[in-house]
Amino acid sequence: MVLSTRRGAWRNCLARPPRPILLSFSDNGGRHLVPASAGSVFSARIEGLSHDGRGITRVEGKVWFVEGALPGETVLVKPTRGKRSYSLGIAQQLLERSPARVDPRCPAFGVCGGCALQHIDYGHQIEFKKASVIEALDRVGVEPPSDVCEISAAPWSYRRRARLGVRLVPKKGGVLVGFRERNKSFITPLPTCPVIHQSVDRVLPKLPALIERLAIPNRIPQIEIAAGENATALVFRHLSALTDNDVSRLREFGAQENLLVYTQAKGPDTAVPITSEGVPVLFYTLKRFDLKICFSATNFIQVNAEVNERIVGLVTDWLNPGDRDRVLDLFCGLGNFSLALARQSGEVIGVEGEPALVAQARENAAVNQIANARFEVLDLFDESIKDWRPGQCSHVLVDPPRSGAIEVLKVANTHIRPRMIAYVSCNSATFARDARYLTGSGSYQLTRLAVADMFPHTSQVETAALFVRHDGAAKG
Structure with a gap:
C-alpha cells in the first residue's frame, strides 16, 4: 500500500552527533540520570535514534550511542568504547520501556548483523526511515515536498536475495551458517531466519550437516541464495576443488529439497548448475506491466x-x-x-x-x-x-x-x-x-x-x- 504522510506528524529530530540522530518516540527530553565514571555502568534517558538503530543520549555534553536502547527509554548503559567526540555502550538493563518496543521474532536478534530494528514496532520503523531521509535532505539544505509517500509490504519472509556466511569452527560445534555478527566478522549460526524467503528458511538447519559431509568443509566460505517465482537457487562458493562425492551430495540435496544447486569456483561468471539438464531460468514478474524478468543465480535483483x-x-x-x-x-x-x-x-x-x-x-x-x-x-x-x-x-x-x-x-x-x-x-x-x-x-x-x-x-x-x-x- 502507498500512503502519504505529512512530515510534521512524525518527524522529531533532536540533535546532531557525528552521525545523524533521526527520531524520537517520546516527548521526554534525554537526560543523563546518574553520573558515570570512566567504564562504569550508568543510568540514562535515551533521546534519539541513530542512522543504524542505536539509542542516543548525552553525558556531560558528550554523545553516547547505546546498542539496544530506544528513544524515551531509561536504561542502564555499559560503556564499550570511547572516542574523543562520542562514546559507545550497550543497554545492560531496561528500566523504563518505550511503547514502540516489541519482542524480536528472531532468537538471534542482537547478535546477528542481518537485522537492527526487530525490537521496534513496524510502524515506528517506517517513521524512523522517513525521518532519516528528511534529516539527510535538511542537512544539505534541500527542502523536501510536504507530502512523503510510504511504500511498504509484508515485513517477514521477504528476502529473496542474500549471501550467507559459512565457517568451520570446531570449538562451536562444527560448521556455522548464517549472517555475520553485528559489527564483527564472526558467523551467527541461524537454524531459522524470519526475514529470509521461506524456501531457504526451511533448509537453513540442514545446511551445516550438508557442508560437514563434504571433503572440504573449511573451504566453503559462503552460500548465495536467489529465489525466483518458479524456483530457488543456492550457489556454493568453494575455494578448493570439489570431489565427485561432494558433487553427488550437493545434487542429492537439491533434488530432495526441490532446490537448484550451483557451484562457484571463482567469480560470479564461474557459477554453474550441479546438473546441466533441465535447469529452469529464474524469473520474477511485474504483473501490472505484463513483464517476465529473467535473471541468473548471481545477478543483482532487488531483494x-x-x-x-x-x-x-x-x-x-x-x-x-x-x-x-x-x-x-x-x-x-x-x-x-x-x-x-x-x-x-x-x-x-x-x-x-x-x-x-x-x-x-x-x-x-x-x-x-x-x-x-x-x-x-x-x-x-x-x-x-x-x-x-x-x-x-x-x-x-x-x-x-x-x-x-x-x-x-x-x-x-x-x-x-x-x-x-x-x-x-x-x-x-x-x-x-x-x-x-x-x-x-x-x-x-x-x-x-x-x-x-x-x-x-x-x-x-x-x-x-x-x-x-x-x-x-x-x-x-
Missing part, C-alpha cells in the same frame, strides 16, 4: 519483490512518458525499470556498466517482445563519462549503487537537460548530496519523494524522488 514492483509502478506513474518520449535509464541492471517504461514510451535506452546484466536485459526485452528498448554497456563511473553525449532525452531515470550518481547527473543536467529526472536511491547520504546538486543548479525542483522499506527490520532505506525542470529550457 523485496513486492516493494520493488510498487516502486517501479510509482516511478513510472511519476514520469508518465508518452509514445513520443525518449527515456534514458541509467544503471538499468537487467531492465527492471526500462522494460516497464518501454510499455508506454517511444524509446527507452538502458545503460549499465556490467556486461552480464546488459546481456540479460537484452534477453528480457526479447522474452517480452519489446522492440523499443535497447541496452548499452558503459561504465558510468569512468572519468570519460563527462564527455558522454547520449543524445536528446525527455526523461532520465537513475538507480545507482550506494555511491550515488553525481558525475552522470552533471552530464544529464548540462547536456541532456530532460524535463524530468527520477532518482531511486539506496543511500540517503549520497541521495541528499545529489539532490543538492540538482536543486542547487537552479534547473530542477524536487517535487515528489517516496520512502520505500525494501529491507524491513534493517536500517537500510530506499528512496525514490522526482526532479522536474523549471527553467523552461528543457530539450526533451
Whole structure:
C-alpha cells in the first residue's frame, strides 16, 4: 500500500552527533540520570535514534550511542568504547520501556548483523526511515515536498536475495551458517531466519550437516541464495576443488529439497548448475506491466519483490512518458525499470556498466517482445563519462549503487537537460548530496519523494524522488 504522510506528524529530530540522530518516540527530553565514571555502568534517558538503530543520549555534553536502547527509554548503559567526540555502550538493563518496543521474532536478534530494528514496532520503523531521509535532505539544505509517500509490504519472509556466511569452527560445534555478527566478522549460526524467503528458511538447519559431509568443509566460505517465482537457487562458493562425492551430495540435496544447486569456483561468471539438464531460468514478474524478468543465480535483483514492483509502478506513474518520449535509464541492471517504461514510451535506452546484466536485459526485452528498448554497456563511473553525449532525452531515470550518481547527473543536467529526472536511491547520504546538486543548479525542483522499506527490520532505506525542470529550457 502507498500512503502519504505529512512530515510534521512524525518527524522529531533532536540533535546532531557525528552521525545523524533521526527520531524520537517520546516527548521526554534525554537526560543523563546518574553520573558515570570512566567504564562504569550508568543510568540514562535515551533521546534519539541513530542512522543504524542505536539509542542516543548525552553525558556531560558528550554523545553516547547505546546498542539496544530506544528513544524515551531509561536504561542502564555499559560503556564499550570511547572516542574523543562520542562514546559507545550497550543497554545492560531496561528500566523504563518505550511503547514502540516489541519482542524480536528472531532468537538471534542482537547478535546477528542481518537485522537492527526487530525490537521496534513496524510502524515506528517506517517513521524512523522517513525521518532519516528528511534529516539527510535538511542537512544539505534541500527542502523536501510536504507530502512523503510510504511504500511498504509484508515485513517477514521477504528476502529473496542474500549471501550467507559459512565457517568451520570446531570449538562451536562444527560448521556455522548464517549472517555475520553485528559489527564483527564472526558467523551467527541461524537454524531459522524470519526475514529470509521461506524456501531457504526451511533448509537453513540442514545446511551445516550438508557442508560437514563434504571433503572440504573449511573451504566453503559462503552460500548465495536467489529465489525466483518458479524456483530457488543456492550457489556454493568453494575455494578448493570439489570431489565427485561432494558433487553427488550437493545434487542429492537439491533434488530432495526441490532446490537448484550451483557451484562457484571463482567469480560470479564461474557459477554453474550441479546438473546441466533441465535447469529452469529464474524469473520474477511485474504483473501490472505484463513483464517476465529473467535473471541468473548471481545477478543483482532487488531483494523485496513486492516493494520493488510498487516502486517501479510509482516511478513510472511519476514520469508518465508518452509514445513520443525518449527515456534514458541509467544503471538499468537487467531492465527492471526500462522494460516497464518501454510499455508506454517511444524509446527507452538502458545503460549499465556490467556486461552480464546488459546481456540479460537484452534477453528480457526479447522474452517480452519489446522492440523499443535497447541496452548499452558503459561504465558510468569512468572519468570519460563527462564527455558522454547520449543524445536528446525527455526523461532520465537513475538507480545507482550506494555511491550515488553525481558525475552522470552533471552530464544529464548540462547536456541532456530532460524535463524530468527520477532518482531511486539506496543511500540517503549520497541521495541528499545529489539532490543538492540538482536543486542547487537552479534547473530542477524536487517535487515528489517516496520512502520505500525494501529491507524491513534493517536500517537500510530506499528512496525514490522526482526532479522536474523549471527553467523552461528543457530539450526533451
